[in-house]
Amino acid sequence: MAHTNAPTGRSIPLAGRGIRLAFVLPALILLGLFFVLPLISVAREAAAENGAAFGRVLRDPVFWQGVKGSLVLGTLAPAFSVVVGFLVALHLSRLSEGVKALALFAISLPLTFSGLVIAYGFILVFGRSGFVTLLLAKLGADPAVVGGFIFSPVGLGLAYSYYLIPRVVLVMLPVLSNFDRSQIAAARSLGAGNITAHLDVLVPQVMPALITAFCLTSAVAIGAYGTALALVGTQVNILPLVLYSKISDAGSDFPAAAAISLLLMGLCCLVVGVAELFRPRRVV
Amino acid sequence: MLATVLYLLFLIAPIALLALGSVGQSWTNTLLPSGLTGEWYAQLAADPSFQRAFLTSLKVVAATCVLNTLIAVPLAYAIHASARRGAKAAARILTLLPIATPELVLGFGFILVFSSDTLPWLGSIWLLIAAHLVVTLPYLINILLADMAHLKLDELERVAATLGAPFSSRFIDIVLPLLRHSLLSGLITVSAISIGEFQISNLIAGFLTRTYPITLLQAFYGATGFACAATIVLLVLAILASAAGALTARAARAG
Amino acid sequence: MSVRFENVSFRYPGGTGGVFDIDLEIATGELLAVIGPSGSGKSTLLKLLSGFAVPDTGRILVDGRDVTRLPPHERALGVVFQSYALFPHMSLWRNVAYPLKVRKIAKKERRARALDALARVGLADFAERAPPSLSGGQQQRVALARALVFSPRALLLDEPLSALDASLRNDLRDEIVRVQRGAGIATLHVTHDQEEALSMGDRVAVMHAGRLVQVAKPRELYDRPLNRTVAAFVGHANLWPGVVEAAGRVGTPLGLLACDTTGFANGAQVTVLARPEAVQPLAELPNASRPNVFYGLVNADRFLGAQRRCDLEVGSGIVRIETTIRTAIHAVSIPPEAIRLLPPDSTASQNPAHTGKPS
Numbered sequence: 007m008a009h010t011n012a013p014t015g016r017s018i019p020l021a022g023r024g025i026r027l028a029f030v031l032p033a034l035i036l037l038g039l040f041f042v043l044p045l046i047s048v049a050r051e052a053a054a055e056n057g058a059a060f061g062r063v064l065r066d067p068v069f070w071q072g073v074k075g076s077l078v079l080g081t082l083a084p085a086f087s088v089v090v091g092f093l094v095a096l097h098l099s100r101l102s103e104g105v106k107a108l109a110l111f112a113i114s115l116p117l118t119f120s121g122l123v124i125a126y127g128f129i130l131v132f133g134r135s136g137f138v139t140l141l142l143a144k145l146g147a148d149p150a151v152v153g154g155f156i157f158s159p160v161g162l163g164l165a166y167s168y169y170l171i172p173r174v175v176l177v178m179l180p181v182l183s184n185f186d187r188s189q190i191a192a193a194r195s196l197g198a199g200n201i202t203a204h205l206d207v208l209v210p211q212v213m214p215a216l217i218t219a220f221c222l223t224s225a226v227a228i229g230a231y232g233t234a235l236a237l238v239g240t241q242v243n244i245l246p247l248v249l250y251s252k253i254s255d256a257g258s259d260f261p262a263a264a265a266i267s268l269l270l271m272g273l274c275c276l277v278v279g280v281a282e283l284f285r286p287r288r289v290v
Numbered sequence: 291m292l293a294t295v296l297y298l299l300f301l302i303a304p305i306a307l308l309a310l311g312s313v314g315q316s317w318t319n320t321l322l323p324s325g326l327t328g329e330w331y332a333q334l335a336a337d338p339s340f341q342r343a344f345l346t347s348l349k350v351v352a353a354t355c356v357l358n359t360l361i362a363v364p365l366a367y368a369i370h371a372s373a374r375r376g377a378k379a380a381a382r383i384l385t386l387l388p389i390a391t392p393e394l395v396l397g398f399g400f401i402l403v404f405s406s407d408t409l410p411w412l413g414s415i416w417l418l419i420a421a422h423l424v425v426t427l428p429y430l431i432n433i434l435l436a437d438m439a440h441l442k443l444d445e446l447e448r449v450a451a452t453l454g455a456p457f458s459s460r461f462i463d464i465v466l467p468l469l470r471h472s473l474l475s476g477l478i479t480v481s482a483i484s485i486g487e488f489q490i491s492n493l494i495a496g497f498l499t500r501t502y503p504i505t506l507l508q509a510f511y512g513a514t515g516f517a518c519a520a521t522i523v524l525l526v527l528a529i530l531a532s533a534a535g536a537l538t539a540r541a542a543r544a545g
Numbered sequence: 546m547s548v549r550f551e552n553v554s555f556r557y558p559g560g561t562g563g564v565f566d567i568d569l570e571i572a573t574g575e576l577l578a579v580i581g582p583s584g585s586g587k588s589t590l591l592k593l594l595s596g597f598a599v600p601d602t603g604r605i606l607v608d609g610r611d612v613t614r615l616p617p618h619e620r621a622l623g624v625v626f627q628s629y630a631l632f633p634h635m636s637l638w639r640n641v642a643y644p645l646k647v648r649k650i651a652k653k654e655r656r657a658r659a660l661d662a663l664a665r666v667g668l669a670d671f672a673e674r675a676p677p678s679l680s681g682g683q684q685q686r687v688a689l690a691r692a693l694v695f696s697p698r699a700l701l702l703d704e705p706l707s708a709l710d711a712s713l714r715n716d717l718r719d720e721i722v723r724v725q726r727g728a729g730i731a732t733l734h735v736t737h738d739q740e741e742a743l744s745m746g747d748r749v750a751v752m753h754a755g756r757l758v759q760v761a762k763p764r765e766l767y768d769r770p771l772n773r774t775v776a777a778f779v780g781h782a783n784l785w786p787g788v789v790e791a792a793g794r795v796g797t798p799l800g801l802l803a804c805d806t807t808g809f810a811n812g813a814q815v816t817v818l819a820r821p822e823a824v825q826p827l828a829e830l831p832n833a834s835r836p837n838v839f840y841g842l843v844n845a846d847r848f849l850g851a852q853r854r855c856d857l858e859v860g861s862g863i864v865r866i867e868t869t870i871r872t873a874i875h876a877v878s879i880p881p882e883a884i885r886l887l888p889p890d891s892t893a894s895q896n897p898a899h900t901g902k903p904s
Binding site for chain 2: 019020021022025026027028029030032033036037039040041043044045046047048051090093094097098107109111112113114115116118119120121122123124125126127128129130131135137140141168171222225226228229230231232235236246249250253254260263264267270271274275278282
Binding site for chain 3: 441442445446448449450451452453454455456459463464467468
């Protein structure tokens with residue numbers, strides 16, 4: 007039997023090729039014109055003078071301060087968010103369906119909030135004359151120091167956590183809900199303490215999801231600028247704000263801005279790529 | 291437990307203070323504002339630049355929703371109906387776009403492309419709508435694809451085919467009616483994102499096509515009560531949209 | 546209203562799975578059950594007939610018409626899926642009336658025919674209900690009514706009972722056969738449950754590795770399996786390796802067995818089949834000379850209620866027994882007429898001497 011020479015059979019898709027093409031076309035036009043074309047322009051602008059812009063950017067100390075700020079922000083904010091988000095998701099996963107749905111609704115609210123809402127809300131809570139600042143001042147803390155905190159990269163990270171934590175919860179909750187809790191009971195019956203059991207049994211199994219959550223939130227923290235701009239103007243050195251001031255300043259260096267854009271996007275893609283590598287299957 | 295409670299506090303505190311601030315007469319260097327007033331909201335309603343911005347935002351949201359439906363439903367169906375592995379990968383990349391491409395970078399690309407003489411669209415409301423479409427499309431696609439998988443739409447379509455329904459009947463009788471709930475909840479999510487969108491709008495909006503969030507940023511440098519009131523308006527819109535979305539999604543699951 | 550596969554082969558792109566050289570005919574009114582382990586190609590057969598895959602070679606005929614390349618919606622075949630697949634946004638009668646709707650039949654007649662079809666599966670009172678409010682068995686009845694309401698040329702059943710509770714399954718088995726008989730329609734029933742296949746099928750086809758191994762009436766399949774694969778898959782079986790030592794004599798791990806060796810030369814390698822219920826358990830070694838009597842040691846004894854299943858160690862082999870006697874067992878007698886010799890495995894699949902025609 008010459009099976010190897012047999013022509014390959016076809017499985018019939020639900021819609022014909024023509025229909026599928028026609029259905030994809032509007033999206034292709036939209037993304038081609040308003041996504042691919044702009045990004046190509048950025049790349050061409052950066053490559054303009056034979057890539058001399060990259061050299062200028064890499065020699066610019068402001069750029070490196072921005073990179074440093076973004077790396078701090080892109081590490082601390084997601085780390086804090088992952089810890090809090092994990093604990094919250096762990097707690098939620100044990101609640102009944104009704105309560106879980108309600109809590110999940112409240113927690114995912116910030117995802118649709120504009121970054122500006124969060125910025126002004128945090129000024130009211132932690133700003134120089136904010137609620138917490140003045141409260142701590144009564145206990146003897148210097149309002150200038152406490153109120154300045156929110157305008158530093160670390161403080162910015164706290165504000166970012168406001169909408170990063172919900173993302174962590176959304177990634178972790180299905181994983182934790184599907185986790186078979188009898189494993190913890192088994193570990194404890196074998197003599198492990200509660201915390202040991204969780205660390206030895208639960209954490210290794212949900213590690214891929216934790217890494218995914220960390221990377222996804224890190225990419226968001228590295229790429230966003232709205233909240234930061236509203237909180238501190240362009241005073242803090244993080245990469246998006248360095249880029250923003252280059253773009254918005256009149257008569258500025260567009261090739262250099264394009265070079266920074268590519269570096270920023272490359273950084274985000276890299277982090278998202280790592281997240282994809284560890285993404286637990288069947289979880290968004 | 292403790293983490294959840296602290297977190298909910300963290301979640302609520304800024305919102306609560308914004309709400310208080312918006313109805314407080316004066317609030318300077320005190321723990322909480324003093325006096326009760328609706329004056330800030332009245333000022334906001336009478337402010338011509340906020341009026342214009344609000345109207346612009348509504349137009350952008352409405353157009354984004356309509357166009358998104360026309361683009362996303364066919365696209366999601368094509369991805370779903372394709373047996374190829376490549377289609378699923380393309381869908382995955384599409385859903386990752388908004389995270390992998392900072393809106394700031396995309397906005398800069400818009401400035402480069404659409405300030406040229408060949409495509410001088412910068413500052414027009416249509417370019418703003420196009421940008422909102424690109425930013426929100428992945429979310430809608432994601433919601434539609436998840437619903438298609440949840441409904442086992444392919445199986446239902448296969449049955450319909452064996453019962454004699456050609457593609458057009460299947461699409462009109464089975465696919466569209468079944469997707470109406472997730473489409474609605476998806477569009478509400480799209481509205482919520484679109485109404486609060488700042489990062490790309492701020493770069494490409496013209497002076498006359500400023501959206502609400504852009505005007506809001508200006509207000510932050512003015513009176514606290516006024517800024518609070520303007521922020522609360524945006525916040526309430528987002529919460530209303532989220533609640534409506536959650537309720538539709540719930541209704542869809544129920545039947 | 547007949548179905549015919551003519552030399553059909555289909556290979557999944559990029560894999561070794563598929564079906565090969567399928568020749569099969571289902572007569573009008575006949576129910577052909579296809580069984581086989583998962584991955585044996587039985588679902589592929591259904592996919593090819595319903596039109597969701599196109600064969601590489603061969604033809605598929607329905608009522609003598611070549612449908613090989615026809616899209617599913619033009620084939621007019623009723624298909625019942627494992628998952629019921631009722632449209633959740635339509636009431637039951639609208640579900641059943643859907644095939645009539647796409648055939649542009651007036652609404653009044655549609656409704657009347659749908660109600661009639663629902664009545665035939667005993668669900669007339671549920672016409673306005675929504676599918677999710679029904680039990681699995683009820684949903685599957687509706688799916689059956691929907692698949693038959695437009696008088697299809699053939700009926701295809703894709704594991705229709707496997708999602709149901711065991712208690713429901715028997716009822717629905719009878720119901721499906723009753724409705725199928727009433728419609729007098731050629732039916733292809735794919736299942737992994739051999740009991741279901743034997744009890745429902747007019748004939749049963751056994752598939753293995755993408756090929757039809759044997760197609761026969763249920764009793765013939767059970768009593769005269771063509772080879773070891775079929776014997777092992779259909780019912781329980783004692784299968785011992787053996788060598789024909791002389792005419793009427795086969796050497797096995799149990800010892801020398803007397804049986805009919807017609808068709809096998811001396812020295813031929815064979816597989817020896819004896820069904821567990823045909824083996825006679827004995828309390829002690831009898832004095833009278835009976836053939837094939839062996840002394841043995843019980844090494845497993847399971848009480849199953851109506852039946853008892855014992856494993857007896859005999860020589861270097863095991864004899865499985867199914868019996869209703871409850872007393873101690875120390876020996877077995879294997880009647881020569883209960884023994885069948887089968888060709889050994891290697892030659893089995895290369896000589897698919899199955900009968901593809903309905904008998």
